[in-house]
Amino acid sequence: MIRNFLTIGYRNFRKGRIYSFTNLFGLVVGLSSVMLIIAYIRYELSFDKHFSNSDRIYYLVMESNSTDPIERTVQTPEALGKTLAAEFFEIETFTSLLPYKTTYLVDDRPVQLNSIMVNPNFLEIFDLPITQGDKATALKDKSGIVLSRETAEKLFPGTDAVGKTLTRKSFNGALTYYTVTAIAENIPANTHFSADVILSQPVSTQTLNFRGYSGLPQYILFKPKANIARVEARMQNVLTKYNLNKTTSIRLLPLIDIHLRTGKISSANLNLSDIRYIYIFGIAAVLILLIGCINYMNLTTAQALQRVKEVGIRKTLGSGRAQLAFQFIGESFLFFVLATGLGAIVSVLALPVFNKLLQVNLLVSDLLCLRNLVLFLLISLGAGALSGIYPALFLSKLQPASILKDRSGGLNINFSLRKILIVLQFSISLVLIVATIVVWQQLHLFNSRPLGFNKDHLLILPSIHLSSKPEAFKSKLLSSPNIGSVSFAELNLGNSIGNTSSMTDPADSSHSLHFGFVYGDQDFLKTMDIKVKSGRDFSHESPSDYMDYDSLYTAARKESDTKLADELLYQSPIIITESLAKALRLKQPVNEVIKLGALQGTVIGVVNDFQVTTLKETSPLLVYKPKKGWFGTTTYIRLNNRNIPESIRYIEQTWKEFFPTENFHYSFADDNLQKLYESENRLASIFTSFALLAISISALGLFSLAALVVKQRTKEISIRKVLGASVSGIALLLSRDFIILILIAVVIASPVAWYGMNRWLQDFANRIDIQWWTFVLAAALALFTGVLTVSLQTIKAAKANPTESLKRE
Structure with a gap:
């Protein structure tokens, strides 16, 4: 049938x-x-499940309820993990994990690698397979460094990488030497972080204080069968004695949720989705x-x-x-x-x-x-x-x-x-x-909304320490007829603003004001093609624009001259956006002296609003300030749209002449913004x-x-x-x-x-x-x-x- x-x-x-x-x-x-x-x-649901402790690892998230919408960040106080482990017996251990890209020297050859900075017990929590070296001691020494197998083969082909040396140049120009202590298997693609290099940093010796701290992403490992909900419920009360205010709370995000459920939490350089x-x-x-x-x-x-x-x-x-x-x-x-x-x-x-x-x-x-x-x-x-x-x-x-x-x-x-x-x-x-x-x-x-600046033919060089060469470097670049202007700024266009701050709106206590501080040189507005609406731009002809107010302020504070220190803050020239002037209700903002918490200075100009981060989010109210000392600086170059390939070759040649130990790579502003x-x-x-x-x-x-x-x-x-x-x-x-x-x-x-x-x-x-x-x-x-x-x-x-x-x- x-x-x-x-x-x-x-x-x-x-x-x-x-x-x-x-x-x-x-x-x-x-x-x-x-x-x-x-x-x-x-594949998306498999992220981080390959770690044997995946069900016991949690990400620390700091949540501020004083803002609307609620702000969440993984930049938690450096001493938070250590303090939680001491306060709660359910917590087995902790680690920080700071991802970033940096340039290393291998036989005087610059190589840019994805790096993560972790605490020495990182490999106890994230059990990456170690193929060479001792897992227990690989990260005990601050000078020790762990390479992925693929990175070791690329940097030291045909030889044993363990015991080899890598050199890193920090933003202040100092050289740090690292010894390869172990080789780890390549981190699987379905992991929320990626790393060619794992560096170790000691556990913070600071005492936890939420009023003043340096922030780091951190993870904690719970003991088997720990009551995690109970720990999270008690966390707020325990941390109050460390100055955690009533509008801030610490949340626990499971490791396996980081890839898909981080949402709008501020966390850069991670492999995230939605x-x-x-x-x-x-x-x-x-x-x-x-x-x-x-x-x-x-x-x-x-x-x-x-x-x-x-x-x-x-x-x-x-x-x-x-x-x-x-x-x-x-x-x-x-x-x-x-x-x-x-x-x-x-x-x-x-x-x-x-x-x-x-x-x-x-x-x-x-x-x-x-x-x-x-x-x-x-x-x-x-x-x-x-x-x-x-x-x-x-x-x-x-x-x-x-x-x-x-x-x-x-x-x-x-x-x-x-x-x-x-x-x-x-x-x-x-x-x-x-x-x-x-x-x-x-x-x-x-793609079409005006950003307040001209993104076309704007070339961006990597963030480095310019040491004592910035003006000479700029002058050499400007000698090319294909380059219109050059500027240095502490700004990662499309990703982040150098410094941010928040405060309660003086006119409305239920509302918060969010500031972003852009530090740049006198050619920043010109190079970005940002229009001054009223007042003036910073000028070479005005020496007071480029006084080192920060150093003078620090010296005055050391001398306990509070009055002089405050005066220096108030005299510091700043340029603000039109939206910031409206938010502060300044009818005639030029020459206005602002004395609001983190925002101090005298307004010399107002510019049209400009958006340097994603349009998916509300841009902070921007403040443009002059900068002395170029650490971690990004170079912005406005090309004249004449023979772009020749211009790039000239820029690369000049870069190698001034910074031979730095890896050269570039991007265009419109490409960076498109990636958002x-x-x-x-x-x-x-x-x-x-x-x-x-x-x-x-x-x-x-x-x-x-x-x-x-x-x-x-x-x-x-x-x-x-x-x-x-x-x-x-x-x-x-x-x-x-x-x-x-x-x-x-x-x-x-x-x-x-x-x-x-x-x-x-x-x-x-x-x-x-x-x-x-x-x-x-x-x-x-x-x-x-x-x-x-x-x-x-x-x-x-x-x-x-x-x-x-x-x-």
Whole structure:
């Protein structure tokens, strides 16, 4: 019997090749999408789980409730981990972990490497495999350094790296020598931090004080079976004695949540993502598969007209309803298993494109591992059962007498469920189309909104210590006719502002003011092309602009001359943005003396607002101050847009002349700013791909329903033609019901899409307003696709010779 079912299934597949391949296309696309997304989700959820202590490691997060929105940071007081370990017996140990990039010298050759600065017990918490050296002592000495295997092979090819020396030049110009003490296996890609080099720093000897501290990211390791919730509940009271105020709290973030659930917590140089995108991609993949399954149901019932006589004969020969249902469900299973196999092949072929789209590095082994294959098969069988039940029950209930006595098959199909499924398909497609349009609009806002400075042809050199050479270096650069201006500033464009501070708004105690201090030279505004709105810029002709107020202030404090120290702070010249002037309610800000906590000085100028960090967040109120002593300084170079390659070669040559021990690399401001929106670019690409797939598969479903309607109404169409109906009139008559279905889908999908995308936009400080035309455009695309698809069937039917169908009556 099984063999007979297989034979019949194969014959039906060959007989209705167009329907079968259309069916197969929808399912293969849906299943391959699910396969790729499942592999991606499993990869994202696997972050940091390879550490044996992953369930006991927690990230320390400091949360300030005095601001709206709440500020969260991992820059916690250096002595916090040590103090918590002493206060709570449940805590086994702790470590800091500060990621950064720095340049090392290997045989006088500069090499930039990803580094992490940790406490000596780091390897007790994060059990990285050590292939060479002693794990217990590798980080005990401050001069010891651990290299990854790949880094050791790159720096010391063909030799034993243990015992070799690396040199690092600090911002103050001093050289520090490190000895390689161990080689660790490469840190897996699914780890929230990455490191070529691990450096050790001693545990802080400071006493915990929340009022004044240097900040570090820190982790704590709990003892097995520790009551972590109890520790977090008691933490606030215990830390109050260390000056933790009532509006600040310490939270514990599980290690395995750092990659996906860090959210807006301030944490740089980590491998972070967002759990929301996991949900979005997962839902999108399920919706694509759902559309494919709906197509299968619609196409299978569309083929029912070809199989009603088979059902009638089988019933006449004694086949029961259960046996017939088993056959049709079995065919559905086989169809889905075939689609799964083809979907696996398609997913493997599409994997490189998928990796590029999501900027991940999934391997075929990640996609087709045993657990995934079992899951794919279960999804396939489940989808096959659900998709096959309706056609099976529908066909198996037909009565043999009514089938065999009616040459048309005696089939009276109720289209209600099929219409509902078509509406559902197009509703899903419309939601994806609207989402795609909104994401692209938001990206356009990010890329087109004025930033207050000119990002074009602005070249950025790495942050280094310029020592005593800044003016000579600048002068040599400016000797090139291709370079318009040069400036030094303590500002990492696109990522962070040198120094920030917050204070309560003097005019509104429920509101906080957030300041960002940009330290630069006299050419900063010129190089960035920032316009002075009132007052003046810093000038070479005004010596008081570049007095070393910080040194004078420190000297006055040492002499206990508080009055002079305060006067020096108040005299310090500053330039503020227009928004800061408005926030402080300064009607005539120029020459105004500001005496507000961290913000002290005399305003000499007001500039237009300029945004140096991501537009996804609110920019702090910016203060521009002159700087003496260039430590950790970034060089900004405005090119004249003449022969860019030659300009870069000249800059590199000059760099190597002045800083031979520093690694040369550069970036452009527009590229740096574009990288801020990588996740949104990925989301836009994913939505675009899914929307195209959804509307294509939905069109196939509509094609199947149109084919069924045409078959059901063949004689009606013939009679209308005999009575004089035109081709266009018949086509419009047959298309009207489908247009109504699509319009119903528009009505259903529009509020759903608006709600979902409005929620997504709430996370952005600068965001678009969703316009009415977005829904009109989505509806127009869906209607055009639907009308075009239906027309292929209806026009063909309307042009058919009516005598062909009527002569059989």
